[in-house]
Amino acid sequence: MRQASTRPAIAITTGEPAGIGPEIAIRAAWAMRAQVNCVLLGDAAFLALTASLIDPTIQLAALSVQALRNGGLPQFGPARIAVIDVPLGAHVVPGVLDPANGRAVLATLDLAVEGARAGWFDAMVTAPLQKSTINDAGVAFSGHTEYLAEQTATAQVVMMLAGDTADDALEPMPLRVALATTHLPLKDVSAAITRAGLGRVIDIIHTDLKTKFGIAAPRILVTGLNPHAGENGYLGREEIDTITPALDDARARGIDARGPYPADTLFQPKYLAHADCVLAMYHDQGLPVLKFATFGRGVNITLGLPLIRTSVDHGTALDLAAAGLGRADCGSMEQAIRTALHMVSAQRASQR
Numbered sequence: 001m002r003q004a005s006t007r008p009a010i011a012i013t014t015g016e017p018a019g020i021g022p023e024i025a026i027r028a029a030w031a032m033r034a035q036v037n038c039v040l041l042g043d044a045a046f047l048a049l050t051a052s053l054i055d056p057t058i059q060l061a062a063l064s065v066q067a068l069r070n071g072g073l074p075q076f077g078p079a080r081i082a083v084i085d086v087p088l089g090a091h092v093v094p095g096v097l098d099p100a101n102g103r104a105v106l107a108t109l110d111l112a113v114e115g116a117r118a119g120w121f122d123a124m125v126t127a128p129l130q131k132s133t134i135n136d137a138g139v140a141f142s143g144h145t146e147y148l149a150e151q152t153a154t155a156q157v158v159m160m161l162a163g164d165t166a167d168d169a170l171e172p173m174p175l176r177v178a179l180a181t182t183h184l185p186l187k188d189v190s191a192a193i194t195r196a197g198l199g200r201v202i203d204i205i206h207t208d209l210k211t212k213f214g215i216a217a218p219r220i221l222v223t224g225l226n227p228h229a230g231e232n233g234y235l236g237r238e239e240i241d242t243i244t245p246a247l248d249d250a251r252a253r254g255i256d257a258r259g260p261y262p263a264d265t266l267f268q269p270k271y272l273a274h275a276d277c278v279l280a281m282y283h284d285q286g287l288p289v290l291k292f293a294t295f296g297r298g299v300n301i302t303l304g305l306p307l308i309r310t311s312v313d314h315g316t317a318l319d320l321a322a323a324g325l326g327r328a329d330c331g332s333m334e335q336a337i338r339t340a341l342h343m344v345s346a347q348r349a350s351q352r
């Protein structure tokens with residue numbers, strides 16, 4: 001059982017050890033320690049070394065998984081960051097991938113799920129991992145999103161990235177982009193989009209925006225799959241045969257879902273200003289827009305899980321890790337933690 005604490009406890013999986021994950025996790029946890037009890041999951045000795053090189057005043061307190069299972073999460077207070085030791089398989093060379101460490105990275109995800117179930121953690125935030133290394137370690141892996149769905153026996157989840165477009169190029173506004181399909185080869189996308197499946201995706205977005213984001217009546221704008229949303233069937237029939245019927249079904253369930261709109265022109269402030277989320281049909285239809293507008297401030301959120309999970313909007317940045325500490329921007333990691341905190345309190349409010 002978790003002891004009472006005024007600061008929510010958030011598990012941070014530290015990601016690919018040869019990438020920037022450990023550094024941004026430590027920096028963000030330390031910078032935000034007054035508001036949140038971040039608990040780092042990773043190799044304690046490696047994280048202690050990394051922390052000492054970032055800033056010798058950073059205080060970490062290591063704990064074994066067994067101690068956590070026996071006694072729950074101790075409350076160290078904001079002077080120290082708890083680390084749950086998940087030992088790596090091999091020495092880390094920054095920027096150099098080693099499949100011998102792949103299974104330890106996965107073990108941190110398993111521990112975060114176990115801790116969320118046990119009530120040790122209010123949410124989990126994931127630093128970036130290298131999907132290829134997990135596969136090279138012998139485990140078929142396409143992303144956190146799919147892995148967490150599997151580990152929690154959740155039939156359908158939805159990837160949504162969110163960010164604030166406030167910069168010189170665009171009007172400031174929150175932008176949320178969800179995906180009907182996740183890490184799928186492009187050739188398989190059309191077959192993966194079905195009327196019933198799209199309906200489930202829309203239901204999850206609708207429910208989670210209400211219960212985890214506090215939006216009373218979410219409006220979801222949905223893209224087509226084909227150029228110009230199929231041009232009345234002359235450039236593809238998925239809009240007519242699948243997407244429009246799924247939207248009709250959703251509206252019949254009382255959901256404000258509109259479309260399908262041509263993806264190339266939907267991402268304009270005049271449309272986005274009246275939307276709570278855009279649902280795009282595939283990864284590289286929606287995410288380039290989001291990342292162009294918000295990179296470094298964006299957050300990746302898995303909707304539909306029985307736990308709260310957020311992540312950064314970027315990858316392992318092996319180039320930066322190889323060049324040494326101090327190059328990586330922590331903005332997205334800090335925003336992922338803030339978003340998780342916001343979701344924890346919105347969910348609590350919706351359950352009252």
Ligand SMILES: NC(=O)c1ccc[n+]([C@@H]2O[C@H](COP(=O)([O-])OP(=O)(O)OC[C@H]3O[C@@H](n4cnc5c(N)ncnc54)[C@H](O)[C@@H]3O)[C@@H](O)[C@H]2O)c1
Binds near residue numbers: 020127300316327328
């Ligand atoms: N949440 C996640 O676990 C996650 C997210 C995206 C990508 N990935 C994985 O990361 C790996 C590498 O992917 P990639 O090379 O396409 O993308 P990447 O985000 O690692 O790098 C793309 C570019 O952005 C820069 N960059 C990334 N993060 C930065 C930061 N915090 N501060 C400053 N610059 C930053 C990099 O230096 C590089 O130039 C892949 O295995 C991919 O699957 C993981």
Ligand SMILES: N[C@H](C(=O)O)[C@H](O)COP(=O)(O)O
Binds near residue numbers: 145146300312
């Ligand atoms: N699709 C994500 C992105 O482009 O930012 C990234 O690959 C991470 O996905 P998971 O959260 O499923 O690992």
